[in-house]
Amino acid sequence: MNLSFGSNYRWWAFGAMAIGLFASVSDHGSVVVALPSISNHFDTDLPTTQWVLIGYALTISALLLPMGRMADIVGRKRVYVLGFVIFTVGALAAGLSPSVEALITSKIFQGVGAAMTQGTSMAMIVSTFPPEQRGKALGLQMSMVGLGGVAGPAVGGLLIDVADWRWVFFGGSVMGAVSVLAAIIIIDSKQVGQPTGDREAFDWLGAALSTGAMVSFLLGMTGGQRLGWLSPLILGALGSFVALMIVFVWWELRAPSPIMDMRLFKRRLFTFGVSASYLSFVGMSSVRFLMPFYLQAVLGFSPLQVGLMIVPSASMMIIMGPLSGRLSDRFGVRLFTVGGMAVTMSGLIVLSTLTPSSSFILAMVGMTMQSFGVGTFNAPNNSSILSVVEQSKYGVISGFLNLVRNSGNLTSIAVATVIVTASMASMGYPPSLAEVSVDSDPGLIAAFTSGLSLAFRFMSGFIFIAIVASYFKGTPIPPEKEIVLQEQPARGRTPA
Known part of the structure; x- marks a missing residue:
């Protein structure tokens, strides 16, 4: 065979x-x-x-x-x-x-x-x-x-x-x-995508600029809490990121065969879809990062028990991905992108009500709702983004979407950590998550929980913006019209 x-x-x-x-x-x-x-x-x-x-x-x-x-x-x-x-x-x-x-x-x-x-x-x-x-x-x-x-x-x-x-x-x-x-x-x-005809040149300068920009951004985001956000190293890293990104965009608009065709951002569905994707990961990752601290240090569960508690919410991603993806092929993406983000925001609001004496059931409900929403959102949103991209660019856009996910994850963890540790410091405790354990002072536990609640409320604001972007991003190109899209030259054209 x-x-x-x-x-x-x-x-x-x-x-x-x-x-x-x-x-x-x-x-x-x-x-x-x-x-x-x-x-x-x-x-x-x-x-x-x-x-x-x-x-x-x-x-x-x-x-x-x-x-x-x-x-x-x-x-x-x-x-x-x-x-x-x-x-x-x-x-x-x-x-x-x-x-x-x-x-x-x-x-x-x-x-x-x-x-x-x-x-x-x-x-x-x-x-x-x-x-x-x-x-x-x-x-x-x-x-x-x-x-x-x-x-x-x-x-x-x-x-x-x-x-x-x-x-x-x-x-x-x-x-x-x-x-x-x-x-x-x-x-x-x-x-799966084998190019035919003359091979395009690889944009080595664009590759170097994008690599340098991402290394600067990631080093700045991962080291900010440890070294201090106003330290020269962190300010230098984030400043380098901004400078390199400006040069990268300038070069990509002029390069004969760019790493990333920046003109894709003229397409509203692409821009709004990518923005919503980034914001969804900003909202999601803070939950995965902070909730183990809450379940272990505040509610006193063991690492094994915490792992078992996370399984139901993680399973939502496994179940809802194929289901929402299949249904969005038939009924369109807006219901699943807007609806998914709405459920995610509801889950964050539930988690923002947690206190040191809350039931673990409330925590599990919030985590499951949040994961259900993200699982419902991702596949339809990515499908809509790719509907306005030529197949010859699927590789770089797939890499870009993964990069958006990674950047959103890091941003979420960095922002959530700043909010929680700032709340702890404002109540007279050391601004470090390393201080949070099952043996911690009840006052420190209360300060941590207060910061966690504030962080989740703040993250729900990002998700609300993602809901707005998903609603107004437009309708994906129907499959029968995508054939025409693939055959048209990429530059200088913006699909309706």
Whole structure:
């Protein structure tokens, strides 16, 4: 049987890419669980060990745009397979690392491969399915991302208990190798985006500017709380980000073959859809970051119990992604984008009512509502964005959407941390989340909870703006008209 051209090819192809999605997402969650064991093994402090994750995340975010564009130029399968080869070798090297410095270096190398796969997988999945099933395809992708996010910490914890932390990385290398084989055997280059004709030039200057801008932004956002937002290093990093972004936009508007076609932002649906996506992650990530502190330090639950409490809300992403994606293909996206964000905002408002004496049921209801809303929103919103993008740009836009997600996550955590620690400081307590534990003074717990409530109210404001953007962004181009869009030149044209 020729899997590449069988009648069920799209499902074989999705299965192959689903393995890769699961491997990439679960790897992150399992490494988070392994950090304390790694710190103990190498006798290093936790801030140093955290660079295993920070270096990996910085590399991915910095390279998403260039790798997505590279995939559009040289072929998506080629970049995807090479990316998982690098991912696999990096994971193996991480497991064999003799020092924490070698481990951090291996994870940075692995991050290069992860950027190559994350910048192409969405484009490959969407290209495999017809336009009228794009929402379903993106929903299925989200389901695999959610499944990997739930399974990663559990699998990582099991491997550490049965063997040791090195097997977290060895397990990732095995999954990476399976992903490489599945992609080589099943995926057809032509059906996932293989360029024909003369190859476009790669915009090396644009790649350098975008990489520098993202590294500056991410370093500023991750180091602001620790070093102080007014410290010279942080101000320099954020100032460099602004300067590099200005130069990047200027260059991209003049480059003959830009990394990112800035004229896409003339399309209202694209601009409003991307803005709503960023704001949705700003609202969502603060919950995932702060609620474990509340459940453990305030309500006194163990880490295992907290993990079990988070499963129902995480499952909403797995369930609602495919469901809302499929339904949006039939009934349009506005109901699901506006409705999803409305439920998310309601969940945040519920969480903003938490007190030190609240029931864990109230916390679970708020988390589940918030996750339900985000799961309902994402696939239809991404589908609408891609409806006004030429297929030749799917790779770089897929990378861009992943970059929007990563940036929103970091912004959310940074802003929420500032609000909570400022509230703690205003009530006379040290402005540090490290002070929050089950043994903390009741007054400190009250100060933390007050800050948490204020942070969630503040985040609900971002979600309200996302609701407005989703309502006014317009109607996606119907599938039958997208064929015309793909055939028209990209520059100087704004779809109706």
